[in-house]
Structure formats: structure tokens, C-alpha cells
Ligand SMILES: Nc1ncnc2c1ncn2[C@@H]1O[C@H](COP(=O)(O)OP(=O)(O)OP(=O)(O)O)[C@@H](O)[C@H]1O
């Protein structure tokens with residue numbers, strides 16, 4: 001009946017069913033080990049005050065582990081690749097039915113459906129990760145060892161009740177992910193970046209560097225990126241700020257989006273890019289391709305880490321240098337974090353105005369210090385004044401993204417760089433988020449406001465046809 005996917009040949013002789021491994025090919029209850037030996041004690045020995053739901057889940061997970069081992073043994077894995085989803089589901093269902101009968105286990109319909117789905121995920125996909133990857137409300141998946149999986153929803157971390165069977169199970173799934181992109185992770189190579197088939201960003205670190213079991217972080221890929229309108233609707237910034245940003249992008253100011261981890265930098269960069277005219281040639285450079293530009297003329301580049309022999313790396317800097325020979329109108333670098341800073345600033349200073357990038361920093365001032373540090377780290381020996389001169393003439397605008405303590409993500413500041421005063425880069429904040437307090441359930445109360453300064457770029461905006469009404473620069477009373 002399921003000959004197409006069942007292993008043929010006698011790699012695992014049917015009678016050798018020692019313990020709970022290697023099930024018989026077409027197991028009849030009479031052959032091999034009697035059914036009871038298949039059943040691990042499903043915790044009846046422990047009369048702990050465990051609630052029913054939890055008990056049931058534990059029992060299900062035990063059964064699942066046994067069934068999964070069984071499936072791996074009896075499925076012809078090479079035939080799986082060509083199998084249709086319906087065939088495979090039918091196959092898994094049949095094998096599971098057979099095994100459950102043999103183990104004399106009766107499950108209700110709901111449990112059965114869940115089990116079938118989990119087995120299917122385990123065989124074809126990424127096991128326990130699958131339901132979380134399917135769940136659109138989840139932004140991040142964070143694993144601290146096999147028994148602790150957190151997810152981020154609406155800016156808040158939550159512990160899930162999903163777990164891996166053990167560290168081996170977790171590592172098997174990690175291997176499945178990284179080998180699919182030609183990478184490897186093991187003791188000698190204990191951390192790795194990869195991308196899942198759906199575009200999600202993946203990072204794993206395995207023991208012994210990860211002390212309590214493998215650490216995994218997944219940033220889910222969103223098919224529908226948040227647009228400017230979405231961000232305004234979510235309260236990330238106001239319509240007035242959006243109008244200002246539109247003028248800034250359209251008139252080709254060089255913009256840095258600054259923010260902490262997961263503060264919404266890439267999302268903001270992506271949304272800002274929607275203001276770029278469709279006729280322009282845009283080149284994007286990222287470590288992991290996340291940006292989704294809507295324009296017609298987009299060239300995307302993704303850097304590459306070295307292979308296991310330490311060869312073949314293509315850095316963001318390599319991409320950037322090459323990009324300069326590819327006649328870009330604008331260059332967008334996903335995140336500037338190292339030596340590519342030099343080329344980025346040079347590009348911004350030499351005709352590729354309107355370029356954008358993000359940087360990991362906590363304020364506009366901090367972003368500038370980070371740039372200075374990166375330049376120093378890249379081994380460029382230049383007097384600090386010259387470094388600052390470079391920065392101040394390259395960068396026009398710093399947009400600060402932040403994830404606030406209530407989980408909301410907001411553009412907390414928009415700051416213009418206006419030049420140099422002596423050795424100091426002068427800047428002025430044009431918009432900011434003014435916090436005023438906290439609700440009883442810890443939601444932040446506050447509002448966006450202009451600071452009242454006149455934009456350094458007003459004249460430029462006007463000349464380019466973006467005559468912003470003066471009201472948008474007027475402070476809002478709290
Ligand atoms: N204003 C917002 N409102 C709601 N969700 C948001 C907002 N901005 C970003 N997000 C969501 O938050 C998550 C993190 O955003 P994003 O990837 O842009 O952050 P990041 O600062 O680039 O992170 P990293 O430092 O990891 O690169 C994404 O899932 C994104 O969809």
C-alpha cells in the first residue's frame with residue numbers, strides 16, 4: 001500500500017525490533033517484540049500534581065518520538081522528494097495508524113490530527129519550528145536549549161509550550177537547516193548564519209560554546225513588509241514625520257537609520273525606500289537579504305562568509321566596492337557594522353547621495369560615535385577632525401528607531417546633521433517622541449512632536465518641489 005515511500009530491501013530486518021527502534025516493515029502485532037515493549041512508561045508512575053492538559057501533552061510527545069523514529073526507519077527518504085503532499089500525508093497517516101494500533105494507543109480525532117501534522121513537519125520540515133514559522137503573529141523565535149522556546153509577539157517575549165525532544169533532536173533540525181545552504185555547524189565550527197527556505201534569518205550556536213544546549217535565533221521573514229502607512233497606523237511615527245521623510249528621501253539626503261537590536265531598523269529602511277522614484281537604479285547590499293524594494297530597477301547583493309577552509313568570503317565591503325562600478329543611483333547597505341563604513345561614507349560623499357543604511361546605536365550622537373569607531377577599527381589613520389568632517393558631509397539625517405519597554409516600536413527621534421562647529425559635529429533634532437508617563441498596565445503614554453527648529457534642508461526641499469507646510473515643524477503641546 002505505501003510501497004512507494006517505504007524503504008525497500010532489508011537494511012533493517014523486520015525481526016530485529018530491539019527496544020523501540022527499527023519497526024518491522026509491515027508489522028503484524030504477532031511479529032517481533034510484543035506491543036507493550038514499544039510503550040515507554042508514559043509517566044503514570046509520577047502522581048505529581050500535574051494538570052490533565054500537561055499530562056496529555058507529555059503523553060503525546062512520547063508517542064510522537066516513538067512514531068517519528070519508526071517513520072524514519074520505514075520511509076524511503078529519497079522517494080519523499082518526489083512525493084506529493086497528499087500522498088505523503090496519506091502515507092504518514094497509514095504508518096501512524098498501524099503503529100498506534102500496534103501500541104494499542106487510542107487517540108481522539110484532535111490529538112490524531114495534531115500528531116499527523118507534527119509527524120509531517122518532522123519528516124518534511126523543521127519539526128517543532130514549523131507551527132511557529134506558520135504563525136504570522138510571531139516575529140522572532142528564540143531557542144535556549146531543547147526545552148525552552150520563546151517567541152516574540154507584538155514586541156513582547158513569550159515562553160511557548162513547544163519543545164524539542166532533546167539536544168540531539170534540536171541539533172538534527174539545525175543540521176537540516178544549515179546543510180541545505182551548504183554550511184556546517186559542529187564543535188569546531190560552533191556558530192552559523194543561514195537563511196531558511198522562506199527567507200527567514202537564522203543563527204545557531206551549538207555546545208560547548210552554547211553552554212546549556214544549542215542557541216537558535218530566527219527572525220521571521222515577513223512577506224508583507226510594513227509600509228509607511230502601516231507604520232503611521234501603528235503609531236511608529238506621524239503623518240507629518242512621514243511627509244518630512246518623504247521629502248528627505250526624494251531629495252536624496254543620505255540617511256542612517258539607527259537603533260538597537262530588533263528595534264525596527266530594517267523595517268524602517270524598507271519603508272523609507274518606498275519614497276525612491278521608480279526610475280532610479282538602486283543597489284542593495286546585505287549580509288542576509290531582507291529588504292524588499294518595490295521599484296523596478298533593483299540589484300540585490302548578499303555577502304558571503306568564508307567556507308569551512310576559510311576561503312571564498314565576499315564581504316559587504318567587496319560588494320560595496322563593486323557596486324560603485326555598477327552605475328547605481330542609490331546604494332542601500334542593510335547594516336553598516338565594519339570596514340565597509342569607509343566606502344559607504346565615500347559613496348555618500350561622491351555622487352551617490354540618497355544612499356541609506358542602518359547602524360546599531362542608541363541615539364543619533366551614539367550613531368556618530370559608532371561611525372567614528374568603525375573608521376578607527378578599519379585601520380584608517382585620520383585626525384578625528386577629518387573623520388568627523390567626512391561623517392558630517394556624508395550623512396544628512398539620522399532616524400532613531402527604538403523598541404520601548406512596552407514592546408512598541410517607535411521612531412523616537414529624527415535628527416539632522418548640519419555641519420561642524422570646531423571639532424564637533426553639529427546636529428539638530430527636528431522630531432521626537434515625548435514620553436509623559438505609563439498607564440497602570442505599563443503602556444507608555446506619550447506623543448510625537450516637532451521640536452520647533454526650522455529644517456536645515458527646507459530650502460532644498462522647496463527647490464525640489466517639496467514645499468512642506470510650516471505647521472509640521474511646530475511643537476505639539478502635551
Ligand atoms: N513599528 C513597528 N510596529 C510593529 N512591528 C514592527 C515595527 N517595526 C518593526 N516591526 C517588526 O519587528 C521585527 C523586527 O524588526 P526589524 O527586523 O526591522 O528590526 P531590526 O532593528 O532591523 O533588527 P536587527 O537588529 O535584528 O537587524 C520585525 O518582525 C518587524 O516586522
Ligand SMILES: [Mg+2]
Pocket residue numbers: 265266267335
Ligand atoms: Mg535588521
